Amino acid sequence: MNDIASAKVLEYKGKTLNFTPEDPAEAKIPSDELHEHLQKPSTARTKRLKERCRWKHASAGEFIEKSVTAGIERMRYLTEAHKASEGQPEVIRRALGLANVLNKSTLVLQEDEFIVGYHAEDPNMFPLYPELSHMAVQDYLRSDYSPQPADEAAAINDYWKPHSLQSKCQPYFDPADLGRMYQVSSMEAPPFASGYNSIVPPYETVLEDGLLARIKLAEKHIAEAQADMSTFPWNGTKGLDNIAKIDHWKAMVIACKAVISWARRQGRLCRIVAENFETDPKRQAELLEVADICHRVPAEPCKGLKDAMQAKFFTFLICHAIERYASGYAQKEDTLLWPYYKASVIDKKFQPMDHMGAVELVEMERLKISEHGAGKSRAYREIFPGSNDLFILTVGGTNAKGEDACNDMTDAILEATKRIRTAEPSIVFRYSKKSREKTLRWVFECIRDGLGYPSIKHDEIGTAQMKEYAKFSLNGNGATDEEAHNWVNVLCMSPGLHGRRKTQKTRSEGGSSVFPAKVLEITLNDGYDWSYADMQLGPKTGELSSLKTFEDIWEAFRKQYQYAINLGISTKDVSRYFEQRYLQLPFVSAIDDGCMEFGMDACALSEQPNAWHNEVSTVVAANSLVAIKKLVFEEKKYTLEQLSQALKANWEGFEEMRVDFKRAPKWGNDDEYADSIVSRFYEEVIGGELRKITNYSGAPVLPTGQAVGLYMEVGSRMGPTPDGRFGGEAADDGGISPYMGTDKKGPTAVLRSVSKVQKNQKANLLNQRLSVPIMRSKHGFEIWNAYMKTWHELNIDHVQFNVVSTDEMRAAQREPEKHSDLIVRVSGYSARFVDLPTYGQNTIIARQEQDFSASDLEFLNVEI
């Protein structure tokens, strides 16, 4: 075990730098338990809420807490409504289904809560979605956390089989292709098989207008459409369009009324408890205040910060968990809440409070998200190990005028985050040269406390991307130059618009994955997967003996990759075709200004394209290509046949050969040989081929490299690779990050390598692990700040940091019960370390811990 205070000394610009802790008190804390000493909840209430938080982390496909189980109420009431509404327009059926769930479901109210609402009948439960994928529900029925009564759940799932999105989409594909996708080894399963989804809800309309105003708007449109239909002279080529529109507006009215009624029912519950059961006068008064808030919002516009937080949470529950499952927590939270922060904290006009009151509210919000349960499929319980789901919000950046968008709400969010220490929701900070230092300091404080977030996105790159995609808008109403600044990360990495309209409503627009390392593995075996499934996994692109040159391999890979991405994106678009016919989102449509204007469903209307597909394991593939080129085709030290033999033997009996392949140049060391091949691979193949595809929204699809926990799953479904990796070892953990432990030339060499990939990319995740003593020293902020400025100047899209020591991670492996507050960045999200499988924990430990040498500091131009 090392002492934090015993860090190295560095000579820099004639000065001797000592990296002793900025807070001298930390010198007394053993380095292997540091993170158990960092939480500082702002109030006794949030401390209690954290202690009793009902975490629903999953790992290796299983829920960690034994008390967590699937609920039955949502599927029961949805099914009941579906049966009762046969013969009605599908969008009306969807609205009636939502209304039945909201009207009949059990409400949950927990001690100490101020933000109320839940999406299942018990706070240990989560809902299921048989209308999406019957396979995903079947998996739950066979698990320890099946909904009860199990017979009823099975009957419900059987009922949905012919009606589910899965059943609607499957007939349009070759079963062999689908079988390949379902394995999640070279491609992610299509959304209709997994039920996975994400969304950016237009929270702005709910907070600004209130749902009563949305109802009035829909009713006005219905009246106008009906008037149009009765106007002389009738024109059948246009008049009939009104029918579908009227149905959509009617469905919006049903959905909004149901949500208001549900929120008010929640308020009545608070009032009943306050007036009949609560004995503490303070809590009584608080419950009555919550009752009043729930009666007012989301029906009416929000007037203060408490209103806004509650209305936002209700909207989140509907959009992400009740109307349909959707991962994510996408919102520009500081911008969204700023008017209400101003009203309550600065002007004290409504729900007056001080800054710390706002901090407490954010802490409570974070804990609500921490106990949110997601009824996602097994694949997604595997690939976000140590977390509930992907909950990611965005702050910072620039506003529509191009000015710094940071405000005191930004700081309240970051301060609450640092104090309460939860793995979720994660935060993205849009870094701009205009970002104020006060806020940057909060960003740094969260990072150096080891939260693994905020992850940092380049503000200008994201804004330029919104402008570029707007050019492809099918209705000519993409983002304006001003609106292009209004972006958030949809999930971990990919920017998309936020606001009153034009936001992404379904993951069939952007999302899902392809795994280049596995694609390369089958490329070297004529499309056959010998290492996992023992079957043909892609087209036949040539026996090994026919691959005579490096370019032959390159082109064979290209064909395999084309097959995988074409299938991936066509399955998403087919999903979207059926989503808008059978899985309409009347509530989401009601709160989107575009859907409201046109009388269209949210899954159908596309104003701003946002087409992307995730590449996971690109660096293993790229490093393998580098090694093949060097050792087989240039140095001719080995033949492809010898390489194939060694791989089939998992390098056993070929140890020297493995060392050669392991030592071949690797990405991330500013090595021109490796970097030229790798950057060509990214720009010409990974991005270049992808952008040839046009998706539903009319835009070219671009790659978003983000590994999440897929790098573990893909690694375990893959044999050994020519980069020297053993079979079953994890793949690379970012999107453009060097393979773990191979970036030996320091942090600035990594930046120089990564900056060489610029063309044909949407986003690329860069995972870096920084030295704990340096970051916690009095020089930590200056070094990090200089690093960020250089990163920005090099035009790199993203970076995220782990600041956690190997000592502490090893200690947590030995005694997990003592390290519940140790959080690590996995990839695109953070996780509680002790909730990761040992396999995943070891991948975090294996990452290169970057020190800063004097030459690094010079490159960064650090002023100390």
Place this chain on the structure above:
Amino acid sequence: MEAEKSLQNQPYTEVGTAKPCRICKWQTPDPTDPHRGQCTANRHAMGGVWKRWLRDVENTTCSRHEEGKLSFRDHV
């Protein structure tokens, strides 16, 4: 290093087997299709867990079959 492979210690089809992979501790369900599975018995000394896909978890078995369930910590 990885356990020596033979026909018997890798999953093979045995219709109606009394020791199906579905109840084996090394098995974990397929990520998408509940009728399929994944075998995790191949574990490398360097820490790799090299999975094998199981087409039919009811009618596949091998000599390493052990009834039970591993902790999430021992899976991927």
